[in-house]
Amino acid sequence: MSIPNTLSQTPTLSEKHSGIPERLLDKAQKAKSLIYETRTQFEAPSRQRGVAIPQGISKVKFFEVLNELRYEIGEEWVELNDKELKGGWYMEHPNTHDMMNILDAEELVASAVVYPGDVEDVQKIVGWANTWRIPLFPISMGRNFGYGGAAPRVRGSVTVDLGKRMNKILSIDPDDYTCLVEPGVSYYALYEELKKRGYDHMWIDTPDLGGGSVLGNALDRGVGYTPYGDHWSVHSGLEVVLPTGEVLRTGMGALPGSNTWQTFPYGFGPYSDGIFSQSNFGIVTKMGMALMPNPGGYESFMYTFPKEEDLAPLMEIIRPLRISNILENVAQLRHCLQTIAVRGQPRSKYFSGRGPIPEEIIHEEMKKTPLGDCTWVYYGMSYGPPHIRKYKLDVVHQEFLKIPGARRIDPSTLPADEYFWSRDKIAAGIPDLEELLWVNWMPNGSHIAFSPIAPIRGIDATKLYSLARKRHDEAGIDLMPAFCVGLREMHLIVEIVFDSSDISMRRKADRCLRDMIDDAAKLGYGEYRTHLVLMDQVAGTYNWNGNALMRFNERLKDALDPNGILAPGRCGIWPERYRGRGWEIGTGEGGGSEGDGVKPDWKERL
Numbered sequence: 243m244s245i246p247n248t249l250s251q252t253p254t255l256s257e258k259h260s261g262i263p264e265r266l267l268d269k270a271q272k273a274k275s276l277i278y279e280t281r282t283q284f285e286a287p288s289r290q291r292g293v294a295i296p297q298g299i300s301k302v303k304f305f306e307v308l309n310e311l312r313y314e315i316g317e318e319w320v321e322l323n324d325k326e327l328k329g330g331w332y333m334e335h336p337n338t339h340d341m342m343n344i345l346d347a348e349e350l351v352a353s354a355v356v357y358p359g360d361v362e363d364v365q366k367i368v369g370w371a372n373t374w375r376i377p378l379f380p381i382s383m384g385r386n387f388g389y390g391g392a393a394p395r396v397r398g399s400v401t402v403d404l405g406k407r408m409n410k411i412l413s414i415d416p417d418d419y420t421c422l423v424e425p426g427v428s429y430y431a432l433y434e435e436l437k438k439r440g441y442d443h444m445w446i447d448t449p450d451l452g453g454g455s456v457l458g459n460a461l462d463r464g465v466g467y468t469p470y471g472d473h474w475s476v477h478s479g480l481e482v483v484l485p486t487g488e489v490l491r492t493g494m495g496a497l498p499g500s501n502t503w504q505t506f507p508y509g510f511g512p513y514s515d516g517i518f519s520q521s522n523f524g525i526v527t528k529m530g531m532a533l534m535p536n537p538g539g540y541e542s543f544m545y546t547f548p549k550e551e552d553l554a555p556l557m558e559i560i561r562p563l564r565i566s567n568i569l570e571n572v573a574q575l576r577h578c579l580q581t582i583a584v585r586g587q588p589r590s591k592y593f594s595g596r597g598p599i600p601e602e603i604i605h606e607e608m609k610k611t612p613l614g615d616c617t618w619v620y621y622g623m624s625y626g627p628p629h630i631r632k633y634k635l636d637v638v639h640q641e642f643l644k645i646p647g648a649r650r651i652d653p654s655t656l657p658a659d660e661y662f663w664s665r666d667k668i669a670a671g672i673p674d675l676e677e678l679l680w681v682n683w684m685p686n687g688s689h690i691a692f693s694p695i696a697p698i699r700g701i702d703a704t705k706l707y708s709l710a711r712k713r714h715d716e717a718g719i720d721l722m723p724a725f726c727v728g729l730r731e732m733h734l735i736v737e738i739v740f741d742s743s744d745i746s747m748r749r750k751a752d753r754c755l756r757d758m759i760d761d762a763a764k765l766g767y768g769e770y771r772t773h774l775v776l777m778d779q780v781a782g783t784y785n786w787n788g789n790a791l792m793r794f795n796e797r798l799k800d801a802l803d804p805n806g807i808l809a810p811g812r813c814g815i816w817p818e819r820y821r822g823r824g825w826e827i828g829t830g831e832g833g834g835s836e837g838d839g840v841k842p843d844w845k846e847r848l
């Protein structure tokens with residue numbers, strides 16, 4: 243396909259820490275041109291409200307104290323966000339807001355961005371924020387799409403973009419199979435470095451897209467698709483700048499001279515790492531991560547299942563196979579609509595009516611694909627030398643074929659550009675770029691996820707699927723569920739694709755998500771991760787024993803961050819300074835993200 247001349251080249255890894263590896267440049271250009279073909283909004287809306295000034299400080303004072311920050315960190319490393327709120331795409335994304343905004347574009351916006359060069363800079367930034375009570379929002383790569391991108395929760399926060407200057411792979415240990423990274427190391431970068439050093443005996447684990455940071459993704463408890471797919475569970479050791487400016491190292495890192503920081507995660511005493519993931523208790527500046535031994539061979543496989551009702555019996559088959567590691571990786575069971583959407587064409591190519599795309603059209607389209615007609619597609623991977631794989635694959639085959647009409651798709655029949663081959667790479671720890679193509683389903687395609695956790699059981703899969711189906715039908719949204727099977731649980735990931743320039747579609751998506759969260763909570767399901775605008779609601783569902791967990795989190799927050807400067811409201815944890823002032827975004831309120839001021843203190847009288 244021809245690439246329009248107007249599309250500039252995607253920055254490469256050699257040019258930029260957030261760039262694309264050369265091996266994927268061609269793919270990136272094609273993806274970019276497909277995305278821009280579906281775009282109808284090219285101009286960023288003009289800034290309606292001027293620079294977003296954080297509450298609790300006057301505009302004049304804010305500009306004045308920003309100069310202090312410039313003085314501390316260096317003029318060129320502090321940027322005022324007085325520019326348009328530009329869109330972009332996955333590889334060239336803004337760091338001041340969420341380009342996939344579900345609220346009004348002006349809501350979750352940074353006032354400025356600061357780029358620390360080292361840990362001391364991070365400490366200085368934190369010190370400055372404490373002096374002037376300025377909210378900070380740390381990002382590593384800022385590609386947390388579907389969950390808020392780079393946007394801060396509190397409007398006017400200063401974004402601390404750690405990735406731009408702190409992006410070193412500090413060590414890769416070829417004997418222990420571990421690495422130690424700074425915030426700006428992407429999966430792409432880590433993978434390319436292993437290749438460059440000739441470390442073929444070690445694999446990384448990557449999410450669907452490789453442009454996120456190894457550190458940020460693990461902190462938000464993201465997943466990948468090799469046996470090391472639970473990123474948080476395979477990290478070992480953090481270095482953290484606390485909201486008051488002290489630096490600590492967790493686990494064995496607390497023992498000066500230790501050489502087991504990356505191999506023994508616990509150290510001595512309470513295991514403190516947990517409080518730094520999905521929280522606002524510290525800025526992580528280093529993280530250790532285990533690397534997987536090359537299993538000596540791998541083989542992807544794919545099965546299709548004909549009917550919607552196959553979901554429940556299939557889950558019963560998957561559970562024992564997964565727990566006993568016959569199914570070895572974080573595997574995916576996807577609805578076939580995703581197979582259509584991931585080809586990167588807009589929905590309008592298939593259906594231009596209102597409401598969800600009709601079943602008949604989906605099945606007609608599926609018939610034209612190499613997979614043939616089906617409802618569910620299972621993507622899996624078997625690891626090890628051929629004779630070991632054969633044993634496991636034979637068991638899987640025998641079990642999966644118990645579903646009437648189940649079919650194994652022979653990979654040798656699939657064309658080179660079939661999505662299966664992207665899953666094949668990802669499950670072998672080779673970061674790719676294919677997955678983002680389903681975002682083109684809508685013009686100005688954006689996505690936001692509903693991500694509940696459930697047991698791997700037929701009854702649970704059915705309940706969640708039914709509630710998602712009901713709420714999608716009510717909202718007139720296409721349902722694209724993917725069940726990601728962990729070891730003893732599964733993450734259901736339902737990505738809603740919406741046009742971010744269409745207010746009514748944004749509202750419908752928001753309503754649909756909020757209803758699903760409430761419905762799921764009533765049935766005992768909670769989300770493993772969520773978008774910034776849904777954090778208060780999701781945190782509110784984890785309310786056992788009179789909100790005991792949130793009260794504990796608030797106590798920690800107030801002790802660790804007495805001035806409430808670090809990512810206020812992230813994961814629903816509000817510091818004392820903000821509490822009781824209506825900062826939460828709740829069900830049905832829509833619209834605004836800001837509360838009514840912050841607790842006054844002496845600084846405001848200046």
Ligand code: ADP
Binds near residue numbers: 382527
């Ligand atoms: P990615 O690197 O995958 O693009 P982000 O940088 O968007 O991820 O970060 C994901 C989430 O984790 C954000 O909400 C962010 O606030 C938090 N986060 C990212 N990096 C850090 C860090 N170094 N310290 C503390 N929190 C972080």
